[in-house]
Amino acid sequence: MGPYSFHMENLQICVIMVGLPARGKSLIAQKIVRYLTWLSIDAKCFNVGNYRRIETAHPTADFFDVNNEDGERLRRHAAEAALEDMFRWFEEENGMVGIFDATNTTRKRRDWVLDICRKHNVEPLFVESWCDDEDLIMQNIVDVKTSSPDYVGQDPEQAALDFRNRIRNYEKVYETISERDLTYVKLINVGSQVIINRIQSYLESRIVYYLMNLHIKPRCIWLSRHGESQFNVEGKIGGDSDLSPRGREYSRQLPRLTRMSVGDQPLTVWTSTLKRTQQTAKYLPYRQLTWKALDELDAGQCDGLTYEEIESKYPDDFAARDADKYEYRYPGGESYRDVVIRLEPIIMELERQDNIMIVTHQAVLRCIYAYFMNVPQDKSPWMEVPLHTLIKLEPKAYGTEVTRIKADIPAVSTYREKGQSTKKK
Amino acid sequence: MGPYSFHMENLQICVIMVGLPARGKSLIAQKIVRYLTWLSIDAKCFNVGNYRRIETAHPTADFFDVNNEDGERLRRHAAEAALEDMFRWFEEENGMVGIFDATNTTRKRRDWVLDICRKHNVEPLFVESWCDDEDLIMQNIVDVKTSSPDYVGQDPEQAALDFRNRIRNYEKVYETISERDLTYVKLINVGSQVIINRIQSYLESRIVYYLMNLHIKPRCIWLSRHGESQFNVEGKIGGDSDLSPRGREYSRQLPRLTRMSVGDQPLTVWTSTLKRTQQTAKYLPYRQLTWKALDELDAGQCDGLTYEEIESKYPDDFAARDADKYEYRYPGGESYRDVVIRLEPIIMELERQDNIMIVTHQAVLRCIYAYFMNVPQDKSPWMEVPLHTLIKLEPKAYGTEVTRIKADIPAVSTYREKGQSTKKK
Numbered sequence: 001m002g003p004y005s006f007h008m009e010n011l012q013i014c015v016i017m018v019g020l021p022a023r024g025k026s027l028i029a030q031k032i033v034r035y036l037t038w039l040s041i042d043a044k045c046f047n048v049g050n051y052r053r054i055e056t057a058h059p060t061a062d063f064f065d066v067n068n069e070d071g072e073r074l075r076r077h078a079a080e081a082a083l084e085d086m087f088r089w090f091e092e093e094n095g096m097v098g099i100f101d102a103t104n105t106t107r108k109r110r111d112w113v114l115d116i117c118r119k120h121n122v123e124p125l126f127v128e129s130w131c132d133d134e135d136l137i138m139q140n141i142v143d144v145k146t147s148s149p150d151y152v153g154q155d156p157e158q159a160a161l162d163f164r165n166r167i168r169n170y171e172k173v174y175e176t177i178s179e180r181d182l183t184y185v186k187l188i189n190v191g192s193q194v195i196i197n198r199i200q201s202y203l204e205s206r207i208v209y210y211l212m213n214l215h216i217k218p219r220c221i222w223l224s225r226h227g228e229s230q231f232n233v234e235g236k237i238g239g240d241s242d243l244s245p246r247g248r249e250y251s252r253q254l255p256r257l258t259r260m261s262v263g264d265q266p267l268t269v270w271t272s273t274l275k276r277t278q279q280t281a282k283y284l285p286y287r288q289l290t291w292k293a294l295d296e297l298d299a300g301q302c303d304g305l306t307y308e309e310i311e312s313k314y315p316d317d318f319a320a321r322d323a324d325k326y327e328y329r330y331p332g333g334e335s336y337r338d339v340v341i342r343l344e345p346i347i348m349e350l351e352r353q354d355n356i357m358i359v360t361h362q363a364v365l366r367c368i369y370a371y372f373m374n375v376p377q378d379k380s381p382w383m384e385v386p387l388h389t390l391i392k393l394e395p396k397a398y399g400t401e402v403t404r405i406k407a408d409i410p411a412v413s414t415y416r417e418k419g420q421s422t423k424k425k
Numbered sequence: 426m427g428p429y430s431f432h433m434e435n436l437q438i439c440v441i442m443v444g445l446p447a448r449g450k451s452l453i454a455q456k457i458v459r460y461l462t463w464l465s466i467d468a469k470c471f472n473v474g475n476y477r478r479i480e481t482a483h484p485t486a487d488f489f490d491v492n493n494e495d496g497e498r499l500r501r502h503a504a505e506a507a508l509e510d511m512f513r514w515f516e517e518e519n520g521m522v523g524i525f526d527a528t529n530t531t532r533k534r535r536d537w538v539l540d541i542c543r544k545h546n547v548e549p550l551f552v553e554s555w556c557d558d559e560d561l562i563m564q565n566i567v568d569v570k571t572s573s574p575d576y577v578g579q580d581p582e583q584a585a586l587d588f589r590n591r592i593r594n595y596e597k598v599y600e601t602i603s604e605r606d607l608t609y610v611k612l613i614n615v616g617s618q619v620i621i622n623r624i625q626s627y628l629e630s631r632i633v634y635y636l637m638n639l640h641i642k643p644r645c646i647w648l649s650r651h652g653e654s655q656f657n658v659e660g661k662i663g664g665d666s667d668l669s670p671r672g673r674e675y676s677r678q679l680p681r682l683t684r685m686s687v688g689d690q691p692l693t694v695w696t697s698t699l700k701r702t703q704q705t706a707k708y709l710p711y712r713q714l715t716w717k718a719l720d721e722l723d724a725g726q727c728d729g730l731t732y733e734e735i736e737s738k739y740p741d742d743f744a745a746r747d748a749d750k751y752e753y754r755y756p757g758g759e760s761y762r763d764v765v766i767r768l769e770p771i772i773m774e775l776e777r778q779d780n781i782m783i784v785t786h787q788a789v790l791r792c793i794y795a796y797f798m799n800v801p802q803d804k805s806p807w808m809e810v811p812l813h814t815l816i817k818l819e820p821k822a823y824g825t826e827v828t829r830i831k832a833d834i835p836a837v838s839t840y841r842e843k844g845q846s847t848k849k850k
Contacts, residue, residue, distance in 0.1 A: 180618070193605070196619040196637060200773065209634050212621065240757075303757070319634060332665075332728070338717065344768075349627065 061165030300333025486590030725758025
């Protein structure tokens with residue numbers, strides 16, 4: 001548990017998305033799920049479109065006309081199926097935050113969802129994405145016509161035209177949220193204005209703060225471990241040692257490597273407070289900031305030891321760490337979970353920023369990477385992140401693209417496989 | 426620097442309060458100053474009423490009538506004097522966040538302030554408190570008529586009547602903020618709805634999040650150190666030792682002590698993850714939560730040592746800590762500044778909560794106390810907080826009231842005065 005422990009209340013929350021098609025609802029829903037999952041909060045998205053496609057795979061715009069009774073019935077049926085699955089998940093798997101991803105553009109439809117939530121004792125939180133910025137909408141339409149399963153194999157121009165007609169059918173009946181007694185967030189033109197109404201619980205306030213900080217301008221994030229350190233060479237963990245000669249070579253080559261990837265774009269570099277990250281970044285010709293939250297996982301009593309020494313001095317700890325590396329907390333030190341909690345403000349700030357390069361440490365880098373790439377907790381502590389490698393992350397509408405750029409400078413491997421003893425065979 | 430380092434940008438911000446009289450503007454302004462100051466951000470409030478009172482100490486309601494030219498001129502004069510002082514403070518003392526505390530209820534007045542901000546390259550952030558909840562307004566009127574210097578020595582009924590007329594004069598010309606190109610937060614009925622427009626910088630987003638979380642329901646906060654620990658008895662710092670017999674006695678008496686002060690009100694108890702706080706709280710019949718952020722200041726390499734040992738092993742560190750205890754960071758450990766940064770989410774959550782009791786450690790308690798009592802950084806690390814004492818904090822409109830309740834159980838003193846050597850004289 002930590003400062004961002006979410007166990008303050010045992011509230012289950014149903015996030016009900018609201019908005020016309022092409023307003024980024026699904027993107028927002030998926031980001032909430034990724035953020036909460038990273039913080040160990042069980043979250044899951046229930047997308048009504050996916051349920052509707054089971055029966056109606058490629059509907060045309062008139063399917064979404066309110067006067068089309070068949071369409072109306074089938075859409076209602078899909079919404080019911082999605083909600084049923086959600087409340088089963090709340091009950092049977094004790095889910096915390098379910099996201100009901102649909103347009104929910106009429107008051108009548110929202111009242112229906114609200115009733116079901118109240119019956120199940122689940123807190124409803126409405127998240128409306130409202131947008132009148134034509135450029136934003138067009139960008140979304142372009143994304144949808146090229147990526148939506150509804151238009152697979154169709155002529156893109158035809159798809160765009162049909163999709164615009166679909167939006168028009170929704171616009172006819174759209175009622176924006178204004179009920180003062182409901183808990184809601186209204187995001188206007190992707191965060192240029194945010195209206196927050198009756199937010200009560202801690203978890204709600206965290207979701208809202210996260211949504212407030214999102215932006216959709218294109219940008220990239222670069223991650224690098226520090227160059228090889230003296231402690232790396234000696235096989236010791238933790239500490240605050242200087243770079244090795246090969247590590248210094250990496251720091252000298254890093255500006256060229258970075259420039260190849262970043263080009264002429266503006267960039268800010270974040271390092272930890274430890275010498276090895278600052279020495280690694282020292283030749284980078286960009287603004288630099290130091291964050292204590294980027295310091296390496298604190299190994300407590302094991303700080304400065306080799307894995308061999310840990311295995312012989314603390315054999316039980318060595319085994320316990322292998323059994324559950326995410327939860328294992330070094331005596332007097334930290335677990336991966338602890339690191340994630342202290343990294344939460346870093347992630348929040350990354351969401352707000354433009355291009356950022358982070359020079360940090362193995363465990364911290366794994367946690368940041370896990371957030372962007374949605375890596376599950378049992379995998380992230382075992383991820384291989386070699387030294388002397390620059391990782392580029394490019395967030396896109398439906399996932400993050402990764403590029404790894406290896407510097408041609410040898411380094412020791414600090415990777416130890418699960419179950420691998422340090423003892424020579 | 427840390428996760429909440431505010432040195433991301435070097436923006437100076439002018440917070441411009443907006444709202445009718447009796448809408449809690451000054452209270453909000455003072456809370457922002459206290460919060461930012463605690464986070465080492467230079468913030469200062471410039472209250473136009475105080476400037477106006479230099480020339481007009483006890484105006485009647487008609488002074489505030491827009492048609493009263495003399496009143497209008499004097500009020501404008503006061504506003505100019507306040508702004509002049511603010512911009513001198515920005516320039517000469519490099520202030521970060523200046524708060525212009527006045528009604529600023531007309532668009533014309535706000536445009537005037539906006540112009541001056543832009544000329545000085547200072548970011549304007551409008552904070553409007555809008556309220557139509559008659560109970561809230563009445564409560565504020567009662568507060569004002571009993572506490573405002575404008576009505577000192579006057580009949581309270583007359584004062585209330587005059588104050589209502591003053592509000593009416595403002596209502597005639599009040600224009601709420603709606604300019605979409607401005608950066609603003611509108612707090613409606615003390616946070617039941619919040620509208621956030623064009624928030625850009627990190628510091629702005631933190632101020633806004635803080636404002637989102639404020640409430641004004643009456644409640645109290647109780648603080649206690651853990652009972653005397655084995656390490657306390659041995660004069661050692663840090664560690665994770667058990668309570669001493671006298672510490673256990675405190676834990677047994679704590680429920681009675683607490684009940685005397687709390688009565689039948691609901692309460693939640695927060696402890697750190699260390700044994701001595703959990704053992705202290707274990708007989709308290711309330712819901713309990715554990716926060717890693719409440720753990721004691723990490724003494725790094727000095728953990729488990731006595732002050733004597735620190736003084737002889739690390740004499741330079743011992744002296745450096747005395748010279749600047751707030752900034753001094755133990756090798757491999759933390760400074761008071763680091764503790765404040767990791768306590769920020771705790772403070773935020775305390776602002777959101779009702780009655781809370783915190784059982785924690787000397788340094789952590791000093792930092793929390795410093796937030797509520799506005800204790801400056803050079804004083805807070807030297808504050809005396811004896812063991813076996815329950816502290817009650819009661820936030821009121823114009824300050825926090827403190828009560829100390831001492832249990833009749835002896836304990837060692839863990840207090841060491843500045844400059845006090847550990848060597849026997």
